[in-house]
Amino acid sequence: MSKRKVILTIAPTGGMAHKSQNPHLPTQPDEIAADVVRCWNAGASVTALHARRPDGGATCNPDIYRDMNSRIRAAGCDIILNNSTGGGVHGDMIAQRPDGTWEILWEERLKGMDAGAEMCTLDATTLSLAFEGKDILMNTPLTRGRELAAGMKARGIKPEWEVFSPTHVLQDTTTLINEGLDDTPHFINLVMNVHRNFQNAMPYSPRFLQMMVDTLPKNSIFCVSGIGTSQLEANVSALLLGGHARVGLEDNLYYRQGELATNVQLTERIVRIIREMDMEPATPAEAREMMGLPRQGAVRPEFALG
Numbered sequence: 001m002s003k004r005k006v007i008l009t010i011a012p013t014g015g016m017a018h019k020s021q022n023p024h025l026p027t028q029p030d031e032i033a034a035d036v037v038r039c040w041n042a043g044a045s046v047t048a049l050h051a052r053r054p055d056g057g058a059t060c061n062p063d064i065y066r067d068m069n070s071r072i073r074a075a076g077c078d079i080i081l082n083n084s085t086g087g088g089v090h091g092d093m094i095a096q097r098p099d100g101t102w103e104i105l106w107e108e109r110l111k112g113m114d115a116g117a118e119m120c121t122l123d124a125t126t127l128s129l130a131f132e133g134k135d136i137l138m139n140t141p142l143t144r145g146r147e148l149a150a151g152m153k154a155r156g157i158k159p160e161w162e163v164f165s166p167t168h169v170l171q172d173t174t175t176l177i178n179e180g181l182d183d184t185p186h187f188i189n190l191v192m193n194v195h196r197n198f199q200n201a202m203p204y205s206p207r208f209l210q211m212m213v214d215t216l217p218k219n220s221i222f223c224v225s226g227i228g229t230s231q232l233e234a235n236v237s238a239l240l241l242g243g244h245a246r247v248g249l250e251d252n253l254y255y256r257q258g259e260l261a262t263n264v265q266l267t268e269r270i271v272r273i274i275r276e277m278d279m280e281p282a283t284p285a286e287a288r289e290m291m292g293l294p295r296q297g298a299v300r301p302e303f304a305l306g
Contacts, residue, residue, distance in 0.1 A: 005282035006274050007244040007290060009189075009223055010044040012036060012263045014250025015058040015088020016131065022253040024262045027052040029064060033071035035263045036079060039248075042264055043271040043281035046080040047072070048121065048160070050088060050250065051112075057091020060084065060108050065115030069303045078284045080293065081303050082119035082160055085112035085148060086138070089131045102136040106144060113151050116302020118293055121189070122148050122159035124172035128199040145172050149181035156295045161188045162225075164201040169215040177217050184219040187291055189246065190238075193230040204230035206237050213241050221290065225251050235270055239277060245270050 012026050012035045019025045026032040036047045051064040065083050072079065087093035087109055094102045113120055124145030129136050140148075152159050159182055161173045169188070177186055190212045193204035202208050204226055216222060223244040226234025231252040235245050247266040255261035255269075271281055282290060294304050 003278060003280040005286050005290065006239065006279050007046060007221070007223065007287045008044045008267070008270065008274070008281045009046040009048055009082070009244070009246040009248075010036065010039040010263060010267055011048040011225070011246060011248035011250035012039070013050045013052065014248075015050045015084065015086060015090075015093065017249065017253060019056060022249060022260045024260060025249050025253070026263070027056045028054070029067040029071055032068050033075065036072050037075045037077045038264045039267040040077045040079040040284075042267040044079060044267050045282045045284045045287035046082055046119070048082045048084065048246070048248070048250065049117075050084045053091055055091075058088025059092040060087045060110075060112040061092065062111050062115040065112070065117070069115060069117060073303055080119060080284055080287055080291075081117040082121060083112050083115050083117040084121045085109045086121055086123045086162065087112065089129065089134075089136055094134075094136055102134045104136060104138045106139070110148070110151070113148070113155055113157060117157065118301045118304050119158045119160055119187075120152055121162045122152065123162045124148070124176060125162070125164055125168045127164060127201065130197050140172075142172055142175065145176055146179070146181065149176045153181055153295075156301050158183075158187065158291060158293055158295050161186065162191060163188060164191045164194065164198060166202075166212060166215045167200070169212070169217070174217050183292055183296055185290070185292060186217055186220040188216060188220050188222045189225055190222055191225040191227065192234060193227040204234050209234065209237050210241065213243070227251050229254075231266075232269075236273065239274065239279065245274065
């Protein structure tokens with residue numbers, strides 16, 4: 001009997017942490033591409049990419065995404081490219097509102113679709129978060145979620161649905177899927193344990209993860225972003241529930257308490273665990289087959305292989 005294949009996502013950067021918090025955090029295209037290639041060699045099959053400006057600020061500038069994507073492909077790396085349309089919580093991505101609060105800019109989020117990637121994160125979520133003394137709103141009513149999903153479908157991009165609570169699955173994600181805006185299988189990332197900073201987000205526990213998994217639409221596959229100290233335990237729980245794995249400095253800056261991590265360390269550790277559980281990391285080609293890539297009936301993305 002063949003071993004179960006696990007799609008392993010590496011999220012090297014994110015749109016929140018600064019290099020001052022962990023000097024191993026890659027923020028520039030050359031750093032990010034080099035880290036992604038190392039993690040691909042270690043067993044990663046997908047990379048969830050966030051772009052940063054030269055000063056480290058978050059951005060969805062498609063030129064910066066194209067630079068990263070091109071560098072990764074130029075290294076002969078066939079990892080699945082997943083560009084963020086969430087962007088981040090500083091840099092180009094936010095602006096202050098008249099009432100003194102801040103908002104993640106919708107027009108900037110849309111730019112993340114225009115860099116030719118095979119996948120993009122799709123946050124069909126409205127939530128408020130606290131970061132560096134700012135109250136920041138991510139405002140995504142259903143009309144905006146629909147615009148993102150339709151824009152991805154038109155471009156041949158597979159969405160990675162990013163959800164923070166059961167309501168995000170049961171309401172927005174399921175509604176848009178039922179409207180025909182995603183092809184099966186649906187790839188859903190359950191973000192957990194960011195509840196201290198994100199309103200309407202779920203803490204991590206095995207019981208809460210089981211509840212989230214129970215809400216998933218039919219024909220879904222999932223991974224878990226276990227934020228901070230929950231990353232390792234959440235990944236093991238996801239594997240036990242038939243899900244997939246995701247690691248990286250976007251979600252967790254530490255290897256263990258008091259020891260800063262590198263992306264390669266986090267990748268190598270989860271690969272060891274996958275194999276100890278008698279599973280095997282999927283190659284990018286196997287992951288594409290499992291996720292239905294390239295997306296049916298659309299123009300081939302710019303950086304797809306083959």
